[in-house]
Amino acid sequence: MIKLFKVKEKQRELAENASGGAPIKKQTAGELRLHKDISELNLPKSCAMHFPNGKDDLMNFEVSIRPDEGYYMGGTFLFSFQVSPIYPHEAPKVKCKTKVYHPNIDLEGNVCLNILREDWKPVLNINTVIYGLYHLFTEPNYEDPLNHDAAAVLRENPKLFESNVRRAMAGGYVGQIFFPRCM
Amino acid sequence: MADTSPQPSRSRDLDKLLLRPGNLVGPRFEPGPETRDDLQAYARVLVVGAGGLGCELLKDLALTGFRNLDVIDMDRIEVTNLNRQFLFRLEDVGKPKAEVAAKRVMERISGVNIVPHFCRIEDKDISFYNDFNIIALGLDSIEARSYINGVACSFLEYDSYNNPREETIKPMVDGGTEGFKGHARVILPGITPCFECTIWLFPPQVKFPLCTLAETPRTAAHCIEYAHLIKWNEVHGGTAFDPDDPEHMKWVYNEALKRAELFGIPGVTYSLTQGVVKNIIPAIASTNAIISAACALETLKIATECSKTLSNYLSYNGTQGVHTKVTEFERDKDCLVCGPGVLIEVEPSVTLQKFIYLLEEHPKLWLSRASVSHQGKNLYLQAPTVLEEMTRSNLSQTLFNLMGKVTRDIVHVNGTATKNDQKISCMRKLLVVFKGTDGVADMDTAGGA
Numbered sequence: 001m002i003k004l005f006k007v008k009e010k011q012r013e014l015a016e017n018a019s020g021g022a023p024i025k026k027q028t029a030g031e032l033r034l035h036k037d038i039s040e041l042n043l044p045k046s047c048a049m050h051f052p053n054g055k056d057d058l059m060n061f062e063v064s065i066r067p068d069e070g071y072y073m074g075g076t077f078l079f080s081f082q083v084s085p086i087y088p089h090e091a092p093k094v095k096c097k098t099k100v101y102h103p104n105i106d107l108e109g110n111v112c113l114n115i116l117r118e119d120w121k122p123v124l125n126i127n128t129v130i131y132g133l134y135h136l137f138t139e140p141n142y143e144d145p146l147n148h149d150a151a152a153v154l155r156e157n158p159k160l161f162e163s164n165v166r167r168a169m170a171g172g173y174v175g176q177i178f179f180p181r182c183m
Numbered sequence: 184m185a186d187t188s189p190q191p192s193r194s195r196d197l198d199k200l201l202l203r204p205g206n207l208v209g210p211r212f213e214p215g216p217e218t219r220d221d222l223q224a225y226a227r228v229l230v231v232g233a234g235g236l237g238c239e240l241l242k243d244l245a246l247t248g249f250r251n252l253d254v255i256d257m258d259r260i261e262v263t264n265l266n267r268q269f270l271f272r273l274e275d276v277g278k279p280k281a282e283v284a285a286k287r288v289m290e291r292i293s294g295v296n297i298v299p300h301f302c303r304i305e306d307k308d309i310s311f312y313n314d315f316n317i318i319a320l321g322l323d324s325i326e327a328r329s330y331i332n333g334v335a336c337s338f339l340e341y342d343s344y345n346n347p348r349e350e351t352i353k354p355m356v357d358g359g360t361e362g363f364k365g366h367a368r369v370i371l372p373g374i375t376p377c378f379e380c381t382i383w384l385f386p387p388q389v390k391f392p393l394c395t396l397a398e399t400p401r402t403a404a405h406c407i408e409y410a411h412l413i414k415w416n417e418v419h420g421g422t423a424f425d426p427d428d429p430e431h432m433k434w435v436y437n438e439a440l441k442r443a444e445l446f447g448i449p450g451v452t453y454s455l456t457q458g459v460v461k462n463i464i465p466a467i468a469s470t471n472a473i474i475s476a477a478c479a480l481e482t483l484k485i486a487t488e489c490s491k492t493l494s495n496y497l498s499y500n501g502t503q504g505v506h507t508k509v510t511e512f513e514r515d516k517d518c519l520v521c522g523p524g525v526l527i528e529v530e531p532s533v534t535l536q537k538f539i540y541l542l543e544e545h546p547k548l549w550l551s552r553a554s555v556s557h558q559g560k561n562l563y564l565q566a567p568t569v570l571e572e573m574t575r576s577n578l579s580q581t582l583f584n585l586m587g588k589v590t591r592d593i594v595h596v597n598g599t600a601t602k603n604d605q606k607i608s609c610m611r612k613l614l615v616v617f618k619g620t621d622g623v624a625d626m627d628t629a630g631g632a
Contacts, residue, residue, distance in 0.1 A: 002218060002486055003211065004350060005225040005316045027559040027595070028333060029379050032519050036597040036610045039554035039564045048569075055561050055573040086325050089382055091390075108416040110393055117390040122383075144394035 030087035034058050037126040047130055059083045062097070063130055067137040071162055075100075075169040075182045079111075079133060081126070091120035092129060098182050101168035103140050103151035107177065111136070112146045149175065194219060197248050200489045209488025218487055223250045223294075226486045229315040230254045231304060231331055233280040235466045236321030236358050238270045239475030241288050244319065245295040247483050253315065255300040255307070256281040267468035304330055313338055313353070317482055320357040321475070325385055328357065332370070332378035333520055339372045341523035341614075347373025354485045358478040360470045363501040367477035367493065369485065375495040376514045377521035384512075388462075403443060403450035407459040410438035426461045435460060473499060517611075524593055524612035531583040531617045535563055538582045542596060548611065553598035557586050565598070583617055590620040 038058055043049070050062040063079045077100060082093040094116055096109040104112040113132050115124055145151030154161040164174045171181030192198065201219045204212075212218070228249050230240050233256035241254055258280050260271045270287040271280070281299035289297055300307070304327060312318065312334045322328050335353040342348055355370040357378070370377055395401075396409040415424050415435065425431050436456040443451040457463060477497055484492045493509060500506040516522065525547050529538060535555065542550040555562040562577050562585050564570040577585055586592055597610040 001316070001349075001354070001488065002221045002225060005227070005486070006221060008316070008350070009225050009227075027556070029329060029382075029520055031559065032556075032595055032610065035554065035556055035561070035564075035595065036608070038570070039566050039597055040608055041567050043567065049567050051569060051573075055564070055570055056559060058561070058570075084326070086329050086382075089325060089385065090388065104394070106397070106413065108413070110413060110416070112392065112394040112397075114392060118392045120387070120390070144392065144398075146394055146397050148398065 028085040030083065030085040030089075031059060033088055034083050034126070040125075041127055041130075043127070043130060044134070047134060059085075063133070065130075065134055065137065067134065070138040071140065071165045072100075072102075072137040072169070075137075077137070077182065081129075088122040088125070091116050091124075092126065094129065094133070099179050100182070101147070101150050101165055101174050101177075101179055102136070103142050103145045103147055103154050104136050106146040110146055112144050114144075194248060200483070201487060205490065207490045209491070212488040218489070219248065222248050222483075222487055225251075226317070227251045227253070227315045228482060228486075229312065229318045230321060231318060231327070232256055232321035232323070233268075233284040233299075234258065234264070234321065234323065235267050235468070235471045236360060236475055236478075237280070238268045238284055239471050240319050240321050240358070240478060241284055241297065242270070242292075243475050243479035244482060245288050245292045245297070247479050249482070249486075250295050252285075252295065253298045253300060254281045254285055255302065255304060256284075257301070257303045267466055267471060269468075309334055309337060316354075317485055318353065318355045319478055319482055320355060321478075322357075322359070325382070328378050329382070331355070335370075336372045336377055336379075336521045339521060341373065343526075345523045347523075356478045356481045356485070358474040360466065360474050361464045363467055363470055365470050365474040365499045366497060367474050367481065367499075368496040369481050369492045369494070371485075371492075372521045373523075376512045377518060379520040380515040380518045381496075381512050400442065400446050400448060403439075403448055403452075403455060404459045406442040406446070406448055406451055407435065407439040407456050409442055410435045411460050414438050414442075432457060432460065467501075470499070470501060473501070519595065519610060519612050522612055524614040526614050526616065528616045528618050529582065531581065531620060533582055534579055535582050535585060536578040539563065539578075542598070549601050550596060550598045550609070550611065551601075553596045555594055555596050557592065557594045562594075582615065583620075586615070591616040 035058060046066045046068050048064050050064070051058065052062060053060055059082070061081050063081060064076055065079065066076045067073050076098070078097040080095050080097055084090045094111055096105050096111055099107060111133070113136060115128060115132050140154060142151040142155040150161070153164060168174050168179035169181070169183050172179065197219060202214050202216065204214050226249055228244055228251070230237055230244065230252060233241070233254050237254065237256060241252065244252055256279070260275045260278055260280055260283060262276055265271055265273065270284045275283045279299070279301035281301045285297035285299035289295055318331060318335060320328060320331060332355065335355050338351050338353050340348045340351040352371055352373055357368045357370060359366050369375060391405055391408055393412065396405055397413055400406050400409060411424065436453050439451045439456055443449070481493050484490050494511050496510045496512050498508050498510065514521070527545065529541065539553045539555065542548050542553045552565050554564045561570070561574055563574045586594070592615060594613050594615055595610065596613055597608070599606050600609045
């Protein structure tokens with residue numbers, strides 16, 4: 001290719017002072033795939049999306065989930081999504097922004113959902129993750145606890161768990177911990 | 184007494200390749216000193232990364248006869264680099280890797296000019312990368328490879344028969360090592376698979392379930408990840424964890440140690456903590472040297488055509504004895520990054536709405552409910568409602584205006600295609616050419632300005 005390099009070098013010298021175009025934002029393969037995921041979303045009415053940075057930043061968004069059955073019916077829970085440029089090779093990073101009394105979500109907003117970590121696969125998509133999150137509210141699971149206390153209560157005394165959840169969602173204390181209202 | 188034999192020429196070994204004909208040479212290869220001189224005068228190579236592989240690459244390329252090199256790296260030298268990143272000395276700790284590496288190689292190898300760039304790869308304009316004839320990668324992350332691959336493929340253009348235009352091909356030589364294993368590959372966008380065509384080659388990252396970390400840690404790594412992912416946020420709330428801050432690392436190590444004691448788990452050390460948190464795999468100097476040598480040779484072969492290039496992926500495993508194998512991977516014909524895209528010629532007066540309708544009728548696409556994006560800007564999204572509303576006003580504008588009045592450019596679309604009576608969701612790359620603008624309708628004379 002060296003002859004080609006030679007030709008190019010000459011062209012480069014000629015073009016040296018010609019002004020280049022405005023720097024172009026590079027669209028990553030992750031963005032392209034996410035674009036597809038998002039435009040194909042098929043969400044239940046109980047889930048809504050927000051794009052705080054506008055229509056051209058899809059890599060950071062929020063999803064609010066309002067369960068219409070189960071312990072958490074009537075509450076609204078906000079999740080932030082951060083998507084990497086090598087998505088879907090890497091799972092989106094998801095945090096719960098609403099403080100919630102839940103066996104699988106800790107008080108810092110970490111979420112224990114298998115498809116977000118150990119079981120993530122590139123064939124999964126944003127829709128799957130949102131349904132997974134929704135599922136956590138309809139079927140909280142004491143076998144994979146992140147909030148140990150909440151998990152123990154759910155296991156030992158589901159009635160008490162239910163009233164704890166109602167109290168937390170209405171805005172109040174469960175034990176020593178205060179939960180802001182989210183209904 | 185004095186050695187009377189003449190000094191062997193510095194290019195003695197190189198000359199064996201460049202001054203003699205051979206059976207595996209490329210069709211345009213002309214043996215002779217001119218090739219050697221041109222290599223020195225005209226070949227410009229960018230080395231991405233000045234770490235374990237990057238140091239080797241710079242040295243190897245300089246000794247191979249390349250004289251115009253640039254190196255880009257955002258890191259500063261750390262003490263733990265010194266065992267293998269042989270261009271660095273103890274007194275260099277804290278200095279930018281790219282600058283020290285360039286200086287050391289220039290001191291040792293006369294005639295070579297290396298320009299260092301101490302910055303992130305994303306900080307450079309795309310046009311910076313177009314100034315190089317070949318890009319050699321000595322990187323340790325998928326993200327960075329994917330980024331450079333995207334940049335290199337963005338220069339690629341195809342002719343009207345969907346053959347890549349040779350002058351737009353930006354060859355890449357990618358090296359990678361992990362302990363005793365490594366790979367070297369040649370990426371000629373449009374000819375051999377690009378990084379994105381074969382991204383599935385990378386194994387998924389190992390991630391532990393958060394609940395295991397929180398409840399039932401069984402290994403030292405579990406304890407470290409607990410301190411790093413859960414405990415840190417609990418205690419430090421707003422402060423983001425910085426893996427390059429030794430104080431942060433020390434804190435995580437101490438917390439991990441406490442947790443390990445609580446559960447009677449042995450094995451938490453400071454270096455394991457660094458390893459787990461920063462995803463460090465022990466680097467072996469000799470693996471780097473072997474992979475770099477393969478990469479430098481491929482770079483020389485691409486530049487001079489003195490021999491066929493590797494086709495197209497060499498894997499090396501030195502764990503038990505030595506095992507190497509070359510695999511010819513295939514391109515993904517629909518690759519969104521290096522594929523040609525489907526050519527669509529439209530009038531500049533076509534609105535976005537009309538364009539979306541045209542995609543439904545297009546015999547190569549049959550694409551309905553299309554969402555459209557151009558250079559990172561979302562022109563129209565069918566869903567979700569919030570985004571549809573934000574982009575709806577674009578529908579009545581002309582595509583030509585929305586694309587910044589360029590004569591031709593790539594857009595990406597996704598929607599539902601009908602194939603054999605089945606509806607499948609798909610994503611396509613399109614090359615949109617506006618008729619009658621700068622006579623671009625004829626692809627062969629379009630050129631690639």
